[in-house]
Amino acid sequence: xxxxxxxxxxxxxxxxxxxxxxxxxxxxxxxxxxxxxxxxxxxxxxxxxxxxxxxxxxxxxxxxxxxxxxxxxxxxxxxxxxxxxxxxxxxxxxxxxxxxxxxxxxxxxxxxxxxxxxxxxxxxxxxxxxxxxxxxxxxxxxxxxxxxxxxxxxxxxxxxxxxxxxxxxxxxxxxxxxxxxxxxxxxxxxxxxxxxxxxxxxxxxxxxxxxxxxxxxxxxxxxxxxxxxxxxxxxxxxxxxxxxxxxxxxxxxxxxxxxxxxxxxxxxxxxxxxxxxxxxxxxxxxxxxxxxxxxxxxxxxxxxxxxxxxxxxxxxxxxxxxxxxxxxxxxxxxxxxxxxxxxxxxxxxxxxxxxxxxxxxxxxxxxxxxxxxxxxxxxxxxxxxxxxxxxxxxxxxxxxxxx
Numbered sequence: 001x002x003x004x005x006x007x008x009x010x011x012x013x014x015x016x017x018x019x020x021x022x023x024x025x026x027x028x029x030x031x032x033x034x035x036x037x038x039x040x041x042x043x044x045x046x047x048x049x050x051x052x053x054x055x056x057x058x059x060x061x062x063x064x065x066x067x068x069x070x071x072x073x074x075x076x077x078x079x080x081x082x083x084x085x086x087x088x089x090x091x092x093x094x095x096x097x098x099x100x101x102x103x104x105x106x107x108x109x110x111x112x113x114x115x116x117x118x119x120x121x122x123x124x125x126x127x128x129x130x131x132x133x134x135x136x137x138x139x140x141x142x143x144x145x146x147x148x149x150x151x152x153x154x155x156x157x158x159x160x161x162x163x164x165x166x167x168x169x170x171x172x173x174x175x176x177x178x179x180x181x182x183x184x185x186x187x188x189x190x191x192x193x194x195x196x197x198x199x200x201x202x203x204x205x206x207x208x209x210x211x212x213x214x215x216x217x218x219x220x221x222x223x224x225x226x227x228x229x230x231x232x233x234x235x236x237x238x239x240x241x242x243x244x245x246x247x248x249x250x251x252x253x254x255x256x257x258x259x260x261x262x263x264x265x266x267x268x269x270x271x272x273x274x275x276x277x278x279x280x281x282x283x284x285x286x287x288x289x290x291x292x293x294x295x296x297x298x299x300x301x302x303x304x305x306x307x308x309x310x311x312x313x314x315x316x317x318x319x320x321x322x323x324x325x326x327x328x329x330x331x332x333x334x335x336x337x338x339x340x341x342x343x344x345x346x347x348x349x350x351x352x353x354x355x356x357x358x359x360x361x362x363x364x365x366x367x368x369x370x371x372x373x374x375x376x377x378x379x380x381x382x383x384x385x386x387x388x389x390x391x392x393x394x395x396x397x398x399x400x401x402x403x
Contacts, residue, residue, distance in 0.1 A: 001063065001093075002063035004038060004093060008036060009038070009096040009097075010037070010039075010040055010093065010096055011037050011039055011040065011096060011372065012040045012041075012042055012089075012090075012093065012098040012099065013027065013041050013042065013098075013099045014098055014106065014107075014110040015043060015044070015051075015106060016044030016045055016051065016068070016104060016105075016106035017046050017051060017104050018047055018050035018053065018054050018276070019102065019104075019293075019295050020101045020102060020106065020107070021043075021054035021055060021058075021060070022184045023124065023179070023184060023295070024099070024101050024180070025180075025184050026183035026184050027099065027180060027365045028041060029365065030368065031369070036378065037369075037372070040063045040064075040095060042062065042064040042065075042089055043064070043065050043066065044066045044082050044085065044086070044106045044109075044110070045065060045066060045068055046069060046082070046106045048067070048069040053275045053276060054276050057188065057191070057276055058187070064089050064093075066081075066082070066085040066086070075138060078109075079109050082105060082110065082113075083113045086114075087113040087116060087117060090114060090117045090119055091117060094119075096119075096120075096376060097121070097122055097375070098110065098114045098119055098121055099368075100122070100123060101123075101125055101180075102124070102128075102294075103128070103136075103139035103140070103143040103146070103294075104139070104142060105138070107123075107143070108143075108145050108146050111123070111145075111146045111149045112145075112149065114149070115149045120151040120152065120375065121150045121151055122150065122151065122152040122368075122372065123146050123152070123153050123154060124154050124177075124180065124368065125154065126147060126150065126153040126154055126155045126160065126164060126174075127147070127153060127155035127160030127162075127164040127174075128155075128160055128163070129160075129163045129315055130314065130315045131313075135219055135312065136217055136218075136219060136311070137219055139294075139315075140315070143315075147167065151375065152173055152175070152372070153169060153173055153174045154177045154368055154371060155175075155176055155177070156176070156179035156298075156364070157176065157178075157358060157385075158176055159317060159318050160176075161176050161384070172381065173375075175367065175371040175374075175381065175382055175384060176384035177360075177364040177367035177368055177371065178363065178364035179359040179360045180365055181295050181298050181299055182298070182299075182302055182361070182362050183362050183364050185280055185299050185303075186362045188277050189281070189284065191277060195281065196277065196278050197271075197272075197274065197275070197278055200245075200271065200281075200282060203243070203245055203271075204282060204285040205285075206243060207241075208241055209287040209288075209343070210243055210244075210245055210285060210286045210288075211232070211235065211244045211245070211286065211287065211288045211290060212244075212245050212282055212286035212288075212289045213228075213245070213289075213291070214247060214249075214292065214296055215228055215246075215254070215292050215310055216249035217311065219311075221257070224330035225254065225258070227331060227332040227335075228290075228330050228335060229257060229258055230332045231331075231334075231335035231336045231339075232244055232246075232268065232290075232335075233262060235336060235340075235343075236267050238336075238340070239343055243268075244267065244268045244269065245269045245271060245282060245286075246268065246270050246271065247271050247272065247273050247274045247282075248270055248272070248273070249273065250273065280299070283296070283300055283303050283305060284303050286305055287305075288305065288308065288339065288342055289305050289306070289307045289308070290310055290335070290339075291308075291310060292311050294315065294316060297309060297314065298359045300324075301319055301357040301358075305353065306325075306342055306352035306353055307319065307325040307352075308325070308326055308328045308338055308342075309328060310335070311327065311329065311330075312330070319359075322355050322357070323351060323352055323355040324355045324356075324357055325352075326338065326352070361385070364385075367382055367385065
C-alpha cells in the first residue's frame with residue numbers, strides 16, 4: 001500500500017474489473033494531470049488478468065491492490081471480502097472522496113465501505129436502469145443501491161439523469177458528463193495499431209465480412225446462450241462471405257455452451273479474451289457487432305458499427321432510440337433474421353451505421369473533474385453535456401476504422 005502525500009485533496013478511485021478500469025482510466029489520467037488533486041488508485045482485482053491488461057495499456061500503477069479474485073468465487077463472499085478490504089484501506093488513507101464506476105460488486109461494496117467510513121462517494125456512470133432488479137443480475141441492484149449512497153451522481157446521458165430525478169435524487173448533485181468509455185476508446189485507438197495477438201491481426205484483414213460477438217451474461221447461461229450460438233452457426237451456413245470472431249469469456253459455463261456448436265466451423269474463430277487495444281481494433285474492423293455487453297453498446301456505435309443487443313432488456317435505451325443499436329434478445333430465429341437484414345440490405349445497414357452515437361464527445365473525464373471541483377467547493381456546478389449533434393465525435397472515431 002502506497003502512503004499518500006497530503007498537500008492536495010486525495011481522491012480515491014476504486015475498481016476491480018476490466019470494464020471499470022477502461023472507464024476509469026481517463027479519469028485517472030485527468031487527475032494525474034491536475035494540479036489540484038492527488039489520485040489514489042485502489043484495485044480489488046475482482047477480475048485479475050483482464051484488469052491487468054487495461055492497467056498496462058493505460059500505464060496505471062495501483063496504490064493498493066487487494067487481489068481478491070479466487071476460483072469459483074460467490075457473490076456473497078466477494079461482497080464481504082470487498083467491503084472488508086476497501087474499509088481497511090479507507091481507514092488508513094482517509095481520502096476526501098472515492099469514485100466508483102458503474103454496477104459491479106466492487107462498485108457497490110466500495111460505496112458501502114465508504115458509507116460506513118463517512119467518505120463521500122462519486123458514482124461514475126450513474127442512473128442506468130432497466131427497472132427489473134434481476135436483469136441484469138446482479139448489476140441492476142448494484143447500481144440502484146450505489147445511487148442511494150452516492151453524494152455526487154455522474155450520469156452519462158440525460159435519460160440516466162431523469163432516472164435519478166424520478167427516484168428523488170437532489171438535482172444539485174447530478175451532472176451529465178457523457179460516458180468515459182468514449183474517452184478511453186479514443187485514447188486506445190490513438191495509441192497505435194500494434195496488435196498484441198498476431199492471429200487477430202490476420203483475422204481482421206480478411207476479405208470476409210466480420211461479425212464480432214461477445215456473450216457472457218449470467219442471465220444468458222444455458223439455453224439462451226445456446227440459442228445465440230446456433231443462430232451464429234445458421235448465419236455462417238447462409239453467408240459464405242462472413243466470418244465470426246468470438247472472444248470467449250473464461251468462465252467454463254460460457255465455453256461449455258459455445259464450443260460444442262461453433263468450435264469446428266472453419267469461419268467461426270473462438271479466441272481468448274483480447275486485450276482492450278486489440279478489442280478496440282476488432283470493433284473498428286467489424287461489419288456488425290453482436291453483444292450482451294453494456295460497454296460495447298456504447299463503443300460500437302462510436303465506430304459506426306451496427307450493434308445487435310443479445311438481451312431481453314437494456315439499461316442503455318439511448319442507443320436504441322438513436323438507431324445505433326437494436327434489441328434482439330436470444331432467440332435463434334430473431335437473431336438470424338436481424339443479421340440477414342443487415343447483411344442483405346445496404347440501406348438498413350447504413351441507417352444504423354450512420355446514426356449519431358448518443359454517449360458522448362470524448363470529454364467526460366474533464367467534466368468529471370469539474371463536477372468534483374463543485375462537490376469539494378472549488379468551483380461552480382458545470383454545465384451538463386448537451387444532447388446536441390455529436391457528428392464531429394463520430395467522424396473523428398470513424399477515421400480510425402478506415403486506417
